[in-house]
Amino acid sequence: MAIMDLSSLNNLNLDAGSIFLLAITICAFLIPVVVILPPVGLQKGDALLQTHTKAGVEGARSNLKNQFSAEEHAPADGKPPRVHSLVVYPVKSCRGIELARSRVLPSGLQFDRLFMFAQLKSPFPVAVDSTDAEKSQHKWEFVTQRQFSRLANVTVDLWLPDEMKLRKQSMRSDEAFLILRFPWKEDGWRGLFATIAAKLGRGRAAEPEIEVLLPVDFPSAAEIKEKGYTFENVKIWKETINALNMENELPDELRRYLGVSNKLALFRVDPEQLREVYRCAPSEEEAGYQPVTGFQDAYPLHLMNLSSVQKFSSEVPKDDDLKELDVLRFRPNIILSGAPAYDEETWKQIRLKPGSSSLYNDVSFHVSCRTVRCKMPNVDQESGLRHPREPDKSLRAQRAVDEGAPLMGCLGMQLTPLFDPSLGEDRAAWIAVGMTIDVEERGNHVYIKQ
Structure with missing residues (x-):
């Protein structure tokens, strides 16, 4: 084997300028490769992209980007309230998925709290x-x-x-x-x-x-x-x-x-072992079936009125950690726009009509009771940080409005879907953003504890 001596090394002329030029050349080659084919592992969604589509409304397409505008969600003369947004939570207490439409089952919205x-x-x-x-x-x-x-x-x-x-x-x-x-x-x-x-x-x-x-x-x-x-x-x-x-x-x-x-x-949740819902829910005779739910807290669906959230939010002290009350803090399924603040607390039965969503049929819901709040809305759904006091303190002070839940704050309503008896065991319907709300029955609500 030949041994390279000092004179041979000198012939390579590897001075500082040559090394710098070589480094620039290598970088110029690698940078486009890294940009086009970054050295990162595949995510599970990358494989699903070939055969599946991710559900949901995100970013600029979200209907909730304007949720803090009082003018846009105020009642309008001659116009009924409407469905502004729909949200499901496939894993209880994890981040939700905003939808433009959803199937309604006896247990609630499809994919909710599975x-x-x-x-x-x-x-x-x-x-x-x-x-x-x-x-x-x-x-x-x-x-x-x-x-x-x-x-x-x-x-x-x-x-x-x-x-x-x-x-x-x-x-x-x-x-x-x-x-x-x-x-x-x-x-x-x-x-x-x-x-x-x-x-x-x-x-x-x-x-x-x-x-x-x-x-x-x-x-x-x-x-x-x-x-x-x-x-x-x-x-x-x-x-x-x-x-x-x-x-x-x-x-x-x-x-x-x-x-x-x-x-x-x-x-x-085992679809053959769903929880039967009683208390404020309609009876089996009234609903035409025994109301059931999965891993929801108590009732199949939860409704929130943006005007009510805005009204309540105006009474909540703000600080650096709480500047706005995002409606998602309250984990709703159906979010309404165009109804007077707290008007939903007088509803006993509502019917969602096609409105601008003319592809769908009417869907009826029993408005079962108010939603009695715990401290969970104190958690910021974007950061995962819990506020030490609000809005729980203000809920108890301002929204203790149900004689069945003394000293407890209430905001939002619990719903039970109602189906046409002719559907038999095939109980299902569709609801969508843009559908209008017809209040068919009003009355008083008294919460019944578990």
Whole structure:
């Protein structure tokens, strides 16, 4: 093997100018490559783009971008109130998805509150004379932004099969999927690389995140066995229901991100074991079927009137952490415009008519009761930060208006869908932005506690 001596090295003429020129040449070649093909990993949504379309109304197309304009949402002479926006929350207490239209089922809007997080809790305190079995008994209890405000930062994408895309791929499928995403950054060089990759792939403001892919449809018995899912009891408020535990789909990073010290699970509502709704809901004879719901707090749907939110917001003290009351803090499904403030609290039955959405038929709802608020609206749905006082303090002071819920603030109304008896078991309808509201019956509301 020949040995390169000093004179040979001198012949290479690798002076500083040559090295600089070589570096510039390499960068000039690499920069376009990085821009066109950034060195980032594929996201789960990238694969779904070939066969599915992401549901929802986003950004400049959102109907909620003008929600703070009193003039645009004030009542107009001779014009009925109208549906301004629709929102579903496929995973309870995570970020919602704004829609232009939605299917209405007996349990509420399609895709609403199909999943729910729960933590495994031990009985505490326990009686002195409790047995060892009683002391060691654990149970699943649902969790929301009330305990873990960072759930507001868990975004949910709904991907629906697109017939045109599937046809191009010579495929057939009716499967829909959810993608859960939450911020997560490792320490050290891994975190640095993830940050660079996120910004290259999704823009300067992007941050590293972890994704979880979930099928929307309830799994078959074979899939449940294959995936290792189990049916277990889970408590939601004062009710205990049997649902499908899919905890093995969750990365441990999510538990740590949320700050959950106990074991964390994700439950899927069983469509064969929905919760029956009583209290203020119409009876089975009145509704033509037994009202039911999934993982909603109490009733199938929740309605908010923008004029009411604006009126109440004007009475809430503002500070650097609370400048406006976003209607999404109150987790509504149907958001109205053009009704007088608090007029909805006199409604007992309403009918949504086609209005500008002439493709749809009338849909009726029983206005079951007021929505009694907890401290959850204190959480900013954009940042996931909880305000220490508001609007909970003002709700209790200004909106304790229901004799059935003394000292509790109320804002919004709970709805139960009503269906034409001729539909039989095929109870379903469509509602859409632009539909108008006809108030068919008015009356007084008295909340009945669980």
